[in-house]
Amino acid sequence: MSTKELKERIELLQGTLDLLVLRTLLLGPVHGHAIAKAIEFKSDEVLQVEQGSLYPALHRLIKRQWISVQEGVSENNRRAKFYRLTAKGRRQLAVETSKWDKLAGAIARVLRPAKQGGKS
């Protein structure tokens, strides 16, 4: 179970899961369960991924040919599907990341206007 209280968890924004999956895969081929674990772990368990929703996202990415699948053997010697970032996916990750930065920056500026500047 997670250590965080339930109310501190944040539902993922629509469409951001794809970005997180791509980012996770940048480190190398991983199977589905490990992706979910990685996202939770790296966000200090703040981001609440309903693990099931990972699968539609993975299939979406496969269809767009941003990731590929291959059979492999997991750490505990079990057959598993490993998802791997494609070259196309890698490019897409760069695009999506910069988009996200812009969005996050813009929202931050609206919520907390810069202390310098403004009216003189």
Added chain:
Amino acid sequence: MSRRKRMLEELDQDIRDHIERETQDNIDRGMPPEEARYAAMRKFGNVTRVKEDTREVWSFVWLEQLWQDIHFGLRMLGKSPGFAAVAILTLALGIGANTAIFSLIDAVMLRSLPVENPSQLVLLQWGARNAPNIHGYMTSGDCPMNLRPGAANPTGCSFSEPMFREIAQANVFSATAAFANSGRLNLTGNGPATVINGQLVSGDFFRTMGLKAAAGRLFDAADDTPSAAPVAVLNYGYWQSAFGGSRDVVGHTIELNSVPFTIIGIAEQRFTGITPGSDYDVWLPLSDAQRITDPMRWQNRSGDASNWWLTIIGRLKPGTQVAPAQAVVSGLFGNEMLHGSVPLFHAGDPVGPPMPGQGAPAGGGVQLRREMLSGEAPAPAGGKGPTGVPAPSQSGGNKPFILPAPQGAPPADRQSAPEMSSGPKTLSTVADSPQVTLVPAQTGLTGARTRYSNPSTS
């Protein structure tokens, strides 16, 4: 196997593996196995929904692939423009030719009436500002009509028999035909008694339609005279079903409403009726109408200009336009409507029996008797009728009888009754501008069959 199928096939297994791993993680963290599994399932979420969402991801793949194929196809065509031009031109010509041929077939074969040169046939449709001064109106459902009490600009396509005879003799059309539903006919003389549908048609009906006989002969003008022996023409389909298509039926006698009719022929197969949707089993000459109709309902219809019951069709003479013919017919109609006086009642007139030979002569000044006008019970002698109609004189002991308005036909007489006064009346007035329009039969005969009531029974 398609990518979609392969991906989805393994989804169940992937989900099971996932939950198992999560369960194992939970156990490793010290949870009891039961609780570990429950927590893993909760964390995964709704499995069914996940499967549906995943399936949806792939649902329009074929469409996207099709789009890619089209793109590829267009690119390839672009690379060889000569081939592309030939292919496109071939398709265009093929489609164009097909469309043209089908349009022609549609117009000539599918939409046309099953008669010769149907485009020459016109339907007569009357119209006026107010309802004409008539006491009987019957529609056989060949065209839409508007004659509800009080309706403005009433219209219809039923005419009186004198009007038909006059138009037919005026030589406006190369042929003129009139027809009406005979009502249901009790048929005996061919096995068990049955009830069939018949149409009363004028002698020129089949000639006007340009139809031939499949066997025997069709009507001619001589068959449509009061002295002619009753004869009948069978519908081809009815001939096949009721008489087994036997040629021996020509000359055979059947009884319709207890009147013996000799079958003289079978209409050609394509013709099942002039109005779409109304099939008649048998055609009978107009002159036999009285023989098969209940006398109380008959009301001397054939000589009565104020009893309208016939649908009229004319065949335009080759090369003539509609407008001049319409002007002539409308003139005849207007003349009869405005000048053909219709005396309400003549003292001493015999009431009831039909008066033969009372056909309307060409031109105006037609004197026609009406047995009784009002649809209401007559008022006592000397008094005023409930509708303002002066009660007829009772001299001679004649009892005026009530005209039973045919069911389905509106009581047209009621509308005009209040303006009646004693003395000769006309069917309409100049102010009502009665006129006739010639409508192409193919569009005019809509077959909007109003519920037809049987004039021979009830």
